[in-house]
Amino acid sequence: xxxxxxxxxxxxxxxxxxxxxxxxxxxxxxxxxxxxxxxxxxxxxxxxxxxxxxxxxxxxxxxxxxxxxxxxxxxxxxxxxxxxxxxxxxxxxxxxxxxxxxxxxxxxxxxxxxxxxxxxxxxxxxxxxxxxxxxxxxxxxxxxxxxxxxxxxxxxxxxxxxxxxxxxxxxxxxxxxxxxxxxxxxxxxxxxxxxxxxxxxxxxxxxxxxxxxxxxxxxxxxxxxxxxxxxxxxxxxxxxxxxxxxxxxxxxxxxxxxxxxxxxxxxxxxxxxxxxxxxxxxxxxxxxxxxxx
Numbered sequence: 001x002x003x004x005x006x007x008x009x010x011x012x013x014x015x016x017x018x019x020x021x022x023x024x025x026x027x028x029x030x031x032x033x034x035x036x037x038x039x040x041x042x043x044x045x046x047x048x049x050x051x052x053x054x055x056x057x058x059x060x061x062x063x064x065x066x067x068x069x070x071x072x073x074x075x076x077x078x079x080x081x082x083x084x085x086x087x088x089x090x091x092x093x094x095x096x097x098x099x100x101x102x103x104x105x106x107x108x109x110x111x112x113x114x115x116x117x118x119x120x121x122x123x124x125x126x127x128x129x130x131x132x133x134x135x136x137x138x139x140x141x142x143x144x145x146x147x148x149x150x151x152x153x154x155x156x157x158x159x160x161x162x163x164x165x166x167x168x169x170x171x172x173x174x175x176x177x178x179x180x181x182x183x184x185x186x187x188x189x190x191x192x193x194x195x196x197x198x199x200x201x202x203x204x205x206x207x208x209x210x211x212x213x214x215x216x217x218x219x220x221x222x223x224x225x226x227x228x229x230x231x232x233x234x235x236x237x238x239x240x241x242x243x244x245x246x247x248x249x250x251x252x253x254x255x256x257x258x259x260x261x262x263x264x265x266x267x268x269x270x271x272x273x274x275x276x277x278x279x280x281x282x283x284x285x286x287x288x289x290x291x292x293x
Contacts, residue, residue, distance in 0.1 A: 001025050001026070001063040001064055001194065002025070002026045002027075002028060002061060002062045002063050002064075003020055003025050003026070003027050003028065003062065003063065003064050003065075003066055003194075004028045004030070004058065004059050004062040004064070004065045004066070004102075005017065005020070005027050005028065005029050005030065005066050005068070006030040006049050006065070006066070006067050006068065006069050006089075006093060007030075007049075007067060007068030007069035007070065007108070008027070008029045008030065008066075008068060009029065009031060010068070011147070011149070011151050011152060011153070011183065012068055012108070012147055012183055012186060012187070013068050014151070014183075015149065015183035015184055015186065015187035016066065016068060016186075016187040016190050016191075017029070017039070017042065018184075018187065019184070019187035019188055019190065019191040020066075020187075020190070020191050021039070021040075021041050021042075022191075023191050023194075023195075025041075025191075025194075026041055026042075026043070027041060027042045027043065028042075028043045028044075028045055028058065028059075028062055029042050029043065029044050029045070030045060030047045030048075030049070030058060031044045031045070031046060031047075032046070032048065033046070045058045049067075049069050049085070049089035049092055049093060050084055050085070050088060050089055050092065051092075052092040052095065052096065055092060055093065055095075055096035056096045056099050056100055058096075059096050059097060059099075059100040059102060060100055062100070062102055063102065063104065064102065064104035064105070064106065064194060065093060065096075065097050065102055065104070065105045065106070066105075066106045066108075066190060067089070067090060067093050067105070067106070067107050067108060068108045069085055069086075069089050069090075069108075070085060070086060070108060070110070070125070071085050071086075072121065072259070073256055073258075073259070074120075074256075075251065077249075082120055082121055082123075082124035082125075083124055086124040086125055086127070086128045087124050087127050087128050087131065089128075090107065090128040090131050090132065091131055093105075094131060094132065094135045094137065097135075097137060098135070098136070098137070102137075103137055103138045104137070104138050104194070104200075105132065105135065105137040105138065105139045105140075106139070106140045106141075106142070106190060106193055106194075107128065107129065107132045107139065107140070107141045107142070108142055108144070109125045109126075109128065109129050109141050109142060109143045109203075110122065110125045110143055110144065111143045111144060111145045111205055111206070111207065111267050111268075111269060112125075112143075112262060112265065112267060113125035113126040113129060113143055114126055118261050118265070119258045119259075119261045119262050120258055121258050121259075121262065122262065129141050129203070138200045138201070139200070139201065140193045140199045140200060140201075140202055140203075140204070141202075141203040141204070142186070142189060142190065142193075142203075142204050142206055143203065143204065143205045143206065143269075144181055144186050144205075144206040144207075145178065145179045145180055145181050145205075145206065145207040145208065145267045145268065145269065146178055146179075146180040146181070146267055147180070147181055147182070147183050147186055148180045148181070148182060148183065148284070148287070148288065149182055149183035149184065149287075149291070150290075150291040152183070154180070155180075155221060155288050155292070156292075158217070158218060158221045159221055159224075159225060159292055162218070162221060162222050162225060162227065162230055163225065166231065167231045167232065167233045168218065168230060168231065168232050168233070169232070169233050169234075169235045170214065170215060170218070170232045170233065170234050170235065171235055171237060171240050171260060171263065171264070172234065172235075172236070172237045172240075172264060173215075173234060174213060174214045174215030174218070174232070174234065175213050175214075175215065176213065176214055176263060176264050176265075176266050177211055177212065177213050177214075177266045177267075177268050178211075178212055178213075178214060178217060178266070178267050178268065179207035179208050179210065179211045179212070179267060179268040179269060180207075180208050180210075180212075180217075180284055181206050181207055181208035181281055182208065182281060182282045182284075182287050184282070185206070185208070185279075185281040185282060186206055188277070188279065189204065189206060189273065189277050192277050196276065196277070198276065199276065202276075204273045204276065205269040205270075205272075205273060206269070206273050207267075207268060207269040207271060207273075207281075208281045208282070208283075208284055209271075209280065209281045209282070209283050209284070210283055210284045210285070211268055212284065214263070215230075215232070217284075218230040218232060220284070220285055220288070221288065221292070224285070224288055224289050224292045224293070225292060237260070237264065240260060241257055241260060244256060244257045244260060245257050
C-alpha cells in the first residue's frame with residue numbers, strides 16, 4: 001500500500017515509518033521542508049496540515065492516511081494551539097481523504113481523551129476523535145499512554161534530571177500511576193491495523209506491560225543509571241498549580257498546568273488491545289536499560 005503519513009518526522013513518526021517500511025509499504029511523508037536524505041521507500045511532499053489547499057494533491061494515489069500530528073504544549077503567541085493542531089488539522093486531513101477517495105484512515109489520539117475531560121489537551125484530542133468517527137471513512141483510533149524509546153523526551157528527561165540535580169522535585173506524593181508503552185509497540189499496532197479488518201471502526205487504548213507509579217519510575221531510572229536511589233523532594237500540588245499558571249507561558253518553564261492535571265489523573269489501561277493485535281509489549285525496565293546505559 002501507499003500510505004500518506006502526517007506527523008511522521010517526529011519521535012513516534014520514526015517508529016511508525018520503520019514498521020510500515022518493514023511491512024513493505026510505500027510512504028508519502030508530509031513535511032514542512034525538504035528532507036536532506038530521505039529513506040528508501042519514502043517520498044517526501046511539502047505541505048501543512050493547517051493549510052487544506054496543500055493536502056489534496058499530496059494525497060493523490062494513496063491507499064490510506066495515518067495522522068500522527070499532535071503537540072503536548074501550546075504556545076498561542078506563536079500560533080501553536082491544541083485547537084489548530086489537533087482539531088483543525090484532523091478536519092483538513094479527513095476532508096482531503098474524502099476528496100481523493102481514500103477510505104482507510106488511522107488517527108493517533110491519547111489515553112485520557114474522553115467526553116468531559118478536564119485538560120484542554122484531552123478535550124481537543126477527543127474532539128478530533130469525534131471528527132474521525134463522523135467522517136464516514138474506515139477509521140481506527142489509537143489512544144496510547146506515555147510513549148518511550150531511545151529518542152523520547154520523557155525517560156531521557158527524567159534521566160537528565162537525576163544526573164544533573166542533587167534533588168529531583170516530585171509533584172504531590174508521586175503515587176499516580178503510568179503504564180508507558182514503547183514506540184516500537186505503538187508503531188507495530190499502526191502497521192498491523194492495516195491488515196486486521198476488525199480494527200475498522202474501533203478505538204484502541206494502548207498501554208505497556210508494567211503499571212508503575214511516578215515515584216517507582218524515578219527509582220527505576222535511577223537504578224538504570226547506576227545510582228542507589230533517586231533523591232526526591234515532594235512539592236505540594238496546591239503550591240505547584242498557581243506557580244505553574246503564572247510561569248507556563250514562558251518556554252523555559254518545564255511544565256504546564258494542563259500537564260500537571262494529566263499526570264495526577266494517571267495514564268493506565270486494561271491492556272485489552274493485546275487480544276486484537278496478538279503480541280506482548282516490551283517491559284519498561286528491559287527497554288530503558290538498552291538505551292540509557
